[in-house]
Amino acid sequence: MLRTLVSRPFHTYSSSTYQPTLGAFTSRACFTTSSSFHARSKMAAPSSSEVNKTAHAFERSALEGLLIKRFFFCPAFEIYGGVKGLFDYGPPGSSLQANIIDTWRKHFIIEEEMLELDTTIMTLSDVLKTSGHVDKFTDWMVKDVKTNEVFRADHLVEGVLEARLKGDKEARGAKVEEKEDDPTKKKKKKVKSVAIQLEDSVVAEYESILAQIDNFNGKELGELIRAQKIVSPETGNEVSEPVEFNLMFDTQIGPTGQIKGYLRPETAQGHFVNFNRLLEFNNGRVPFASAQIGKSFRNEISPRSGLLRVREFTMAEIEHFVDPLDKAHDRFESVKHIKLNLLPKDVQTEGRTDLSQLTIGEAVASGMVDNETLGYFIARIFLFLIKIGINPERLRFRQHMANEMAHYAADCWDAEIHTSYGWIECVGCADRSAYDLSVHSAKTQNKMVVRQPLKEVRIVEKMVVGLDKKVFGPRFKKDAKIVEDAIMAFDEEKLKEVAAELAEKQSTTVRASNGQDYEVPSSIFTITPTTIREQVREFVPNVIEPSFGIGRILYSLLEHSYWAREDDVNRGVLSLPPTIAPIKVLIVPISGNTEFKPLIREVSQTLRGLGIASRVDDSGASIGKRYARNDELGTPFGVTLDFASLKNGTMTLRERDTTLQVIGKIDEVIKLVADLCSGLEWSEGSKRLPAYTGEQEI
Numbered sequence: 001m002l003r004t005l006v007s008r009p010f011h012t013y014s015s016s017t018y019q020p021t022l023g024a025f026t027s028r029a030c031f032t033t034s035s036s037f038h039a040r041s042k043m044a045a046p047s048s049s050e051v052n053k054t055a056h057a058f059e060r061s062a063l064e065g066l067l068i069k070r071f072f073f074c075p076a077f078e079i080y081g082g083v084k085g086l087f088d089y090g091p092p093g094s095s096l097q098a099n100i101i102d103t104w105r106k107h108f109i110i111e112e113e114m115l116e117l118d119t120t121i122m123t124l125s126d127v128l129k130t131s132g133h134v135d136k137f138t139d140w141m142v143k144d145v146k147t148n149e150v151f152r153a154d155h156l157v158e159g160v161l162e163a164r165l166k167g168d169k170e171a172r173g174a175k176v177e178e179k180e181d182d183p184t185k186k187k188k189k190k191v192k193s194v195a196i197q198l199e200d201s202v203v204a205e206y207e208s209i210l211a212q213i214d215n216f217n218g219k220e221l222g223e224l225i226r227a228q229k230i231v232s233p234e235t236g237n238e239v240s241e242p243v244e245f246n247l248m249f250d251t252q253i254g255p256t257g258q259i260k261g262y263l264r265p266e267t268a269q270g271h272f273v274n275f276n277r278l279l280e281f282n283n284g285r286v287p288f289a290s291a292q293i294g295k296s297f298r299n300e301i302s303p304r305s306g307l308l309r310v311r312e313f314t315m316a317e318i319e320h321f322v323d324p325l326d327k328a329h330d331r332f333e334s335v336k337h338i339k340l341n342l343l344p345k346d347v348q349t350e351g352r353t354d355l356s357q358l359t360i361g362e363a364v365a366s367g368m369v370d371n372e373t374l375g376y377f378i379a380r381i382f383l384f385l386i387k388i389g390i391n392p393e394r395l396r397f398r399q400h401m402a403n404e405m406a407h408y409a410a411d412c413w414d415a416e417i418h419t420s421y422g423w424i425e426c427v428g429c430a431d432r433s434a435y436d437l438s439v440h441s442a443k444t445q446n447k448m449v450v451r452q453p454l455k456e457v458r459i460v461e462k463m464v465v466g467l468d469k470k471v472f473g474p475r476f477k478k479d480a481k482i483v484e485d486a487i488m489a490f491d492e493e494k495l496k497e498v499a500a501e502l503a504e505k506q507s508t509t510v511r512a513s514n515g516q517d518y519e520v521p522s523s524i525f526t527i528t529p530t531t532i533r534e535q536v537r538e539f540v541p542n543v544i545e546p547s548f549g550i551g552r553i554l555y556s557l558l559e560h561s562y563w564a565r566e567d568d569v570n571r572g573v574l575s576l577p578p579t580i581a582p583i584k585v586l587i588v589p590i591s592g593n594t595e596f597k598p599l600i601r602e603v604s605q606t607l608r609g610l611g612i613a614s615r616v617d618d619s620g621a622s623i624g625k626r627y628a629r630n631d632e633l634g635t636p637f638g639v640t641l642d643f644a645s646l647k648n649g650t651m652t653l654r655e656r657d658t659t660l661q662v663i664g665k666i667d668e669v670i671k672l673v674a675d676l677c678s679g680l681e682w683s684e685g686s687k688r689l690p691a692y693t694g695e696q697e698i
């Protein structure tokens with residue numbers, strides 16, 4: 001049996017050991033590209049001889065081969081040829097996703113006492129019309145004028161300019177990495193680079209365009225396409241003017257076809273339409289947050305980059321409702337020292353992408369991040385991502401530029417993770433102001449407000465509505481209630497407007513929740529400015545929304561976790577943290593001998609009882625092969641049962657990254673495994689038991 005003795009364990013990090021200096025981390029994945037984001041911190045990293053691990057250049061194809069071979073995921077309906085943008089997760093992928101979600105629930109829902117929801121995927125069209133999705137949830141699309149092949153306009157511009165820059169680098173003799181690829185390897189389409197040197201001013205212009213690519217509207221993208229002479233990459237044909245394409249999948253609810261619906265493109269609207277119930281559940285007080293994990297659907301124009309741009313994906317979304325006049329967060333103190341890589345909007349609009357390394361406390365104090373609550377969530381997102389194993393050196397927060405941000409949003413930052421596909425938005429974190437609640441409230445005539453008792457009575461001037469109920473009821477009959485509700489939902493501004501109209505025309509038109517207009521005369525509807533003593537403050541809360549794409553995070557994590565052993569580039573390892581790894585322990589009997597069966601059963605039952613996912617591998621393969629297989633699955637620990645186990649009740653424990661082994665009594669080893677799976681660092685835990693040399697007399 002080949003066992004490698006390692007004198008010092010590989011350093012790992014966790015949020016609990018995190019020091020707020022970016023250089024303090026050891027990245028897990030071995031990257032040797034020129035990018036500074038790939039650079040491994042040498043501080044705590046053991047030498048390659050110690051961990052049997054080396055700096056092979058990252059090869060996406062090797063990782064993808066592993067992921068498909070070990071069935072982390074695969075194209076959906078593969079035997080029918082597959083459909084772009086749809087993927088099935090296999091056993092390790094599903095468990096990995098479940099573990100990420102479990103950590104997310106603990107980190108956010110439990111830790112922050114959030115109110116969990118599970119609302120429907122099928123969404124009434126009225127809801128999405130009101131939220132703006134029916135009219136505005138679009139991307140800009142262009143078509144090859146001859147073949148009708150479609151492209152997302154910004155992606156086409158990006159792809160062509162990046163290819164030209166790559167060609168320029170090649171012409172200048174620089175070694176260039178591959179950037180874009182399609183992991184399914186089928187119908188691979190990418191813009192080919194041609195080695196042509198560009199003028200320096202052109203390079204600067206392209207870099208500036210790319211830094212702001214998310215900032216362009218359809219008209220500007222059309223102008224860019226013409227100005228930069230961008231054509232359909234494969235055919236060289238011209239492309240059409242950008243047109244808007246709505247990304248929602250529509251359908252009908254019920255057999256009559258009269259109720260129109262959509263598959264939700266985000267989970268957020270399910271929170272907003274239930275706001276009043278959530279508020280009541282929270283005893284009428286803000287701040288509070290609701291949270292939801294579930295599927296969303298987007299009919300992406302050109303899905304690409306594997307799990308990164310798909311048409312069906314799992315989101316985890318938080319809607320944190322807060323007083324617009326007080327966006328302080330009472331736990332901000334606990335995170336304000338956390339240092340982050342920040343890319344603010346003004347840097348991008350200058351065409352640059354250099355990062356500021358600031359603590360979140362500094363970023364909020366300087367006004368770069370709009371408010372404490374937004375800052376608090378940015379820091380919590382950071383902590384979550386590093387907890388699951390994302391390399392903090394390859395994580396940045398990018399602020400939205402003016403055009404990119406929804407008109408109603410106060411501020412918005414994306415957590416972007418660096419992968420071999422470039423920087424990928426994995427979490428959006430936006431201050432959506434009072435927009436969503438206001439529009440749903442106006443549409444449905446349901447007030448969505450917080451009523452807060454005032455400490456001192458206030459004397460205020462207010463518009464007071466008077467309705468002559470004796471005439472109002474008979475006039476509007478069965479609709480009287482909805483017309484009255486519509487009037488009562490008017491805010492101060494609207495009441496002033498309607499008062500002027502009543503004075504001028506002696507009547508006004510009121511739109512009720514059934515979508516119909518009703519003429520209401522001034523003889524039965526008055527609005528009078530009145531001085532009143534106010535004891536309650538009424539306000540529409542603002543919403544801070546962190547929105548996570550689980551698939552993008554999962555794929556980025558796989559890239560950050562992957563490396564190959566020094567002795568064999570094909571011996572891939574996924575250094576997933578134990579809490580996240582699909583299987584925690586591999587039980588390896590030294591032989592298929594039936595003598596081992598009772599002991600195997602006992603060990604696996606004990607592990608199961610502790611809630612630790614384990615697998616027995618009693619195949620005929622060598623122990624080394626069995627461990628190698630499980631290194632590829634990210635299994636952090638292996639326990640070997642041999643004849644000494646039968647005789648002395650001992651068991652060896654192997655750690656995946658270091659291949660270091662310790663030996664102890666079976667119950668001691670299991671206790672150690674349990675602690676390691678609950679967050680104890682291997683560097684600490686391994687001190688509890690003697691190292692196994694293979695030669696010891698036990």
Ligand SMILES: Nc1ncnc2c1ncn2[C@@H]1O[C@H](COP(=O)(O)OP(=O)(O)OP(=O)(O)O)[C@@H](O)[C@H]1O
Pocket residue numbers: 266298300307308309310311313315425426427428547548549550551552553
């Ligand atoms: N097509 C998709 N495939 C996988 N994940 C997605 C997709 N679209 C969005 N997400 C995930 O959902 C999160 C929140 O969605 P949001 O609407 O903010 O994304 P977005 O700005 O539309 O993304 P992009 O600009 O990349 O299309 C994103 O940060 C991302 O992780």
